[in-house]
Amino acid sequence: xxxxxxxxxxxxxxxxxxxxxxxxxxxxxxxxxxxxxxxxxxxxxxxxxxxxxxxxxxxxxxxxxxxxxxxxxxxxxxxxxxxxxxxxxxxxxxxxxxxxxxxxxxxxxxxxxxxxxxxxxxxxxxxxxxxxxxxxxxxxxxxxxxxxxxxxxxxxxxxxxxxxxxxxxxxxxxxxxxxxxxxxxxxxxxxx
Amino acid sequence: xxxxxxxxxxxxxxxxxxxxxxxxxxxxxxxxxxxxxxxxxxxxxxxxxxxxxxxxxxxxxxxxxxxxxxxxxxxxxxxxxxxxxxxxxxxxxxxxxxxxxxxxxxxxxxxxxxxxxxxxxxxxxxxx
Numbered sequence: 001x002x003x004x005x006x007x008x009x010x011x012x013x014x015x016x017x018x019x020x021x022x023x024x025x026x027x028x029x030x031x032x033x034x035x036x037x038x039x040x041x042x043x044x045x046x047x048x049x050x051x052x053x054x055x056x057x058x059x060x061x062x063x064x065x066x067x068x069x070x071x072x073x074x075x076x077x078x079x080x081x082x083x084x085x086x087x088x089x090x091x092x093x094x095x096x097x098x099x100x101x102x103x104x105x106x107x108x109x110x111x112x113x114x115x116x117x118x119x120x121x122x123x124x125x126x127x128x129x130x131x132x133x134x135x136x137x138x139x140x141x142x143x144x145x146x147x148x149x150x151x152x153x154x155x156x157x158x159x160x161x162x163x164x165x166x167x168x169x170x171x172x173x174x175x176x177x178x179x180x181x182x183x184x185x186x187x188x189x190x191x192x
Numbered sequence: 193x194x195x196x197x198x199x200x201x202x203x204x205x206x207x208x209x210x211x212x213x214x215x216x217x218x219x220x221x222x223x224x225x226x227x228x229x230x231x232x233x234x235x236x237x238x239x240x241x242x243x244x245x246x247x248x249x250x251x252x253x254x255x256x257x258x259x260x261x262x263x264x265x266x267x268x269x270x271x272x273x274x275x276x277x278x279x280x281x282x283x284x285x286x287x288x289x290x291x292x293x294x295x296x297x298x299x300x301x302x303x304x305x306x307x308x309x310x311x312x313x314x315x316x317x318x319x320x
Contacts, residue, residue: 018233023233026229031222055217060225119211122208126205187201189201
């Protein structure tokens with residue numbers, strides 16, 4: 001099947017094609033799923049090089065899983081989120097503190113910069129604040145509010161109850177608010 | 193209201209994070225992942241027998257199950273079979289009559305094809 005005809009093909013069907021040696025399926029899976037995996041890893045680790053390593057490893061695991069993938073049993077993206085989160089957690093445990101140092105500080109002159117620069121400063125500030133959260137809280141907040149997963153999906157990824165997800169995201173948001181409290185004005189937020 | 197303000201601020205920050213172009217993968221990463229994909233495919237192609245047998249075994253059985261409607265439907269078929277046998281055994285010869293009301297079991301009277309279809313009777317008559 002040509003590459004441009006696979007845009008609407010479900011992920012699990014692409015995995016079957018991939019296992020049968022379809023080169024176009026390999027390209028479609030790479031282009032479709034690598035950005036998600038990388039973005040998730042980057043938000044959890046705060047470091048591009050580390051996130052690239054994790055994304056590459058997660059995708060290799062997916063490709064190796066392809067021949068044994070049971071269609072309709074698990075959602076490919078849910079499986080990938082779980083693998084990526086586990087790989088990130090392993091790295092955070094091994095190098096506790098290193099990733100925090102690598103996160104850039106918010107730019108002081110963000111308020112006077114152009115909108116794109118301000119957005120970048122805001123993203124950096126959020127990233128720095130996320131890095132202060134416990135791993136499980138950060139994972140739940142990122143999956144819920146940035147990756148846009150539903151609570152049941154997150155419960156599946158993290159292997160916990162929906163209530164536990166709600167608790168983690170609520171506590172995570174409160175901690176983020178506290179961490180960002182003294183940067184509100186610098187980031188262009190004024191309580192009117 | 194502070195809570196509402198904080199919620200709005202966080203929502204805005206989450207939106208900024210979502211649209212942050214720096215979270216897009218580099219072309220180099222995509223190239224590396226694609227190279228990995230092709231390497232894994234080459235490994236899979238090197239052991240085609242085991243892979244294809246596994247796929248075929250699962251595929252045929254799954255296809256059959258899907259065609260009949262899954263395990264639930266198979267259970268229904270089995271139950272219908274058992275019910276049929278039970279009805280046959282318990283009713284004896286009571287059900288062994290045809291649509292003309294004739295006894296097909298043959299205990300009380302001889303049954304001829306001409307009883308079932310009069311055209312046979314005509315043919316027999318012609319031969320006689």
